[in-house]
Amino acid sequence: MKKNIFVIGLNAFNLEKLKRLRGAEDMEFHGVIEPAAVYDTEEFDIPAMLSEAEAQLSAFDGSIDAIVGYMDFPVSTMLPILCGKFGVRTTSLESLLKCEHKFWSRTVQQEVIPEHIPAFTAFDPFDDKALSRIGEAGLSFPFFVKPIKSSGSRLGFRIDNPEDFDHAIERLRAEIGSIQEPFNFVLDQADLPKEIRQVHGGYCMAEQVIGGRQCTVEGYVHDGEVVPYGIVDSIRYPQVLSFFYYMYPSRLPANVQDKMGELTKRIMSHVGFDNSAFNIEFFWDEVQDRIWLLEVNTRISQSHCDLFEKVDGISHQQVTVDLGLGQRPDMPSREGDYKVGAEFFYRVFFTDATVSRVPPPEEIEAAAAKVPGTFIRSQVHEGMRLSELPEQDSYSYAIAYIWMGASKQSTLLWNYERVLKNIHFEFTDIEE
Incomplete structure (x- = not known):
């Protein structure tokens, strides 16, 4: 059967x-x-x-x-x-929820790896004194704000001055309701400590700015054993917060990767997470040689599936399915056709615009054929406003995803430029 x-x-x-x-x-x-x-x-x-x-x-x-x-x-x-x-x-x-509720997550992280997390505090975006309360909690400019629960960097902002905070608060007050109501429903299904229940889905987090070389540790827990099995580098566009591409395997030093693996085991064991996949986003501050934990996600990264397939031979959905069946994951290593794999985010940095041209399927297929193993998926259609795209960061719009494999990183970047020259999007009513 x-x-x-x-x-x-x-x-x-x-x-x-x-x-x-x-x-x-x-x-x-x-x-x-x-x-x-x-x-x-x-x-x-x-x-x-x-x-x-x-x-x-x-x-x-x-x-x-x-x-x-x-x-x-x-x-x-x-x-x-x-x-x-x-x-x-x-x-x-x-x-x-100890992973996904950002305040609860930081609270439990502070119990076991305090030197690897930033200063943080929760606040109510509808509180007119929120900025002063953030200051009283020990945070000063610059800092980040984001909802207690969000995904895809949605409604996340870097705050360098009071004007930035006012802009962020305006957006948060207008849009956080779409997160608050569904997340509160989930919270109502759980047995929460009183101090966590008070920080409901309409709250936000303020955190000290951390940075460095960003990466994601993919892992799972099977019958209490925490197993990290791959690290993916997350590379941003120069001078902005938006992601340019993800690349697997990581090029971080081996000792840094090993330390991230140790921290991963410590925190996931502490929260009692079990029989599921997860991933943890880290920064390595190369100057200070310091590792920061950014956030924990309670599933594999869908964006990384093709990367693992290209490098290891199959998608790491293997991990999700095997765990769902109660089995220890049967995940291969380095059995794929490529030494490195990447997902590129083709972005435009507009406040908003109308999409007037999307490359037709034959144009996309011809562009992908320039480099074997390439797959391109457009995220837009003609006539739509970019602001209609779900799950976007606060600074750009990802209008297409491009997955590629190669023998090394420099070849990936060269091939990406080759493919990009052959797909053409156009926009009107551009708001810079």
């Missing part, structure tokens, strides 16, 4: 990768909740989505062997609720 794997928000791109996993011939993959409901919107009706998923799963005539996902909020937070109701494996909702 084939194992039935239910995937929240399953789309065609990821289904093809899942079908190439080890043991996939003995698995049947089923989508739960339409991809558009979790990809193409920033409005999440979690109770309705849970009801839809429960109805589909209850009506299924067969075994439910695993319920998994590879996306951030709201998918990650729905999984413990669904898995608990249908008796399949994942981590507890409380251990997941």
